[in-house]
Amino acid sequence: MAKKFEFTSLNHTKLTDGFWGRRTENYQEIIDSMLEALLNPTNSARLLNFEIAAGELNAEFFGAHWSDGDCYKFLEGCCYIYQNTGDEKVKEMVQKYAKLIAKSQEEDGYICTQITLTDKKRWERYDFHELYNMGHLFTLAVAYFDAFQDKLLIKVANKLADYLYNIFSSYPKDLLNFGFNPSNIMGLCDLYRITGIEKQYKLAEIFVNMRGMSQEKDKDGIRADPTGKARKTGNFATDQNQTLVPLREETMATGHAVTSSYLYSGATDVYSITGEKALLDALERIYTDLTTKRIYITGGTNATFVGHSERGSLTHESHGTEYELPNKIAYNETCANIGAAMWCLRMLQVTEDTKYGDMAERIMYNAGISGTNLELTRYFYSNPLSYKKDTPIPGEWAQYKHKSSRRWHTYTCWCCPPQLLRTIAGIGRWVYGISKDTLYINMFTSSDYKDGNLDVSMKTNYPFEEKVELKINHATNQRLKIRIPVWCDNPSINDTPVKSGYYELEVNSGDEFTIDLPMKAKFMQANPHVESDRGMTCVMRGPVVYAAEGIDNKYSLDELFLYTDREVLATYEKDLLAGVVTLEVPAKHIPQKSDLYYEIQTDGEDTTVKMIPYYAWANRELCDMNVWFAKA
């Protein structure tokens, strides 16, 4: 095993009243709202398909090819809610659907309602998403077992894994690219962790090996399709699906940003079991490329709806080319941003390098959650870095596809809402890590961790508060490693200065610590190669990126020029946007002309810009929003 630690089960970690615990406080309202969408006949993800497949309802299949997977993600999130709350009503609901899922499985282990219930054939087209759906079922089975100690879905998953092993272990030529949206790799590694059945992780490794094996290079076929979706057979090699280059030889983050993040996450899971150096080397190269050339300051990873790779594949919903990071048309699908955080956490787990934890944190406090309203009941697919209310976004047009001015409830592609639910409800799993001799503290949020030997509690309103109180209720000579974020100036523990990285110490029952993580607001800039941000600045405080909304500011946001050498005032506003630190940023208001081009304007008056955390934008009235500003 190449893992340095395991993340912890929610049976051991309980979130209390911190930033993350508060986000699912209204869990019944969240579940009711999501169930309403999942039972709506026009929503792309639909739970009723399992009732139909189980023979308990006489109706027709409706939904996207990936509907099953999105239902599994919802139920996975509900398992975590049960672990957080112990609410029997949640348990009953999840168990009801688990039984229907089990009954939907075909005799030979296959399970996918959009194939079983229609005249579509198995393994006919790669974009039927069979492996995506099945992958999320593996992960649900593990979450279900952890929550209820019930092996019902583990049995379903084992049978399905056997079925897939028989099909894919011989590397069938026609199916080499069918795992293009590969939650199946992560899912099989999750399953192996519970069952110990070797061929499950070996099958996961086979899916990694298949990348780049197809010899048919089909750039023309891809170029012929203006949406970049390419042909339907899937038996071609393209950067869009990360199949042009074998993963072990890859040097860049490329193609569809959800499928890439799932591939990199799954491959990290495979590495965590096999310890194969070539795989880790490739993943580190890809990470460096992603984080030095293709990621937004908010942690969004997905610049374009329609674009191309450096190697000539047309792409969609993808990473941009080097430094291609537009703001208003930034695509940044919520699923992709969260997928990148999932990958970073896995890299942290196998390397102990806290740069991965720092990046996971940056994503999760920004682009990872900007896709939901504060109540977790309305959602964005796309997460741009600027918005203009007078030029609203036509959501079906080319670069603007899947963008909307208002968060929605049901949708034609309902993949992001359950991704948000399972991540936010399950985030307690990532707060601590445990190895044979060490407890890791990877995230700061109010929570308790308890196992047979250890009892630790953490209290903080991080990331709005700089202090974290850590109390060791029970421990004997326990080694602790605390992640100190790189963005901190002069961090300390009990007034002793510490450096960024893991800070190690030994603790015993009764020890108490105050971790001080100073969070002065900082003016940031982009590398000048990023054309859209050149000469501009944005503001971060700790891991949180700030944005200004029209509702808080009397001048047009585009006429505000920030003074980067003056002091920023930070204020905690308990009743605003569920409690946030807002910033008053010194600026100059310089009125502009209506001409397209004119001599530079410098006359104006001093003022301030009020800023809120980026993730909280679009929770009030429709108005302009900017992350990046000109400098005064």
Ligand SMILES: [Zn+2]
């Ligand atoms: Zn999505």
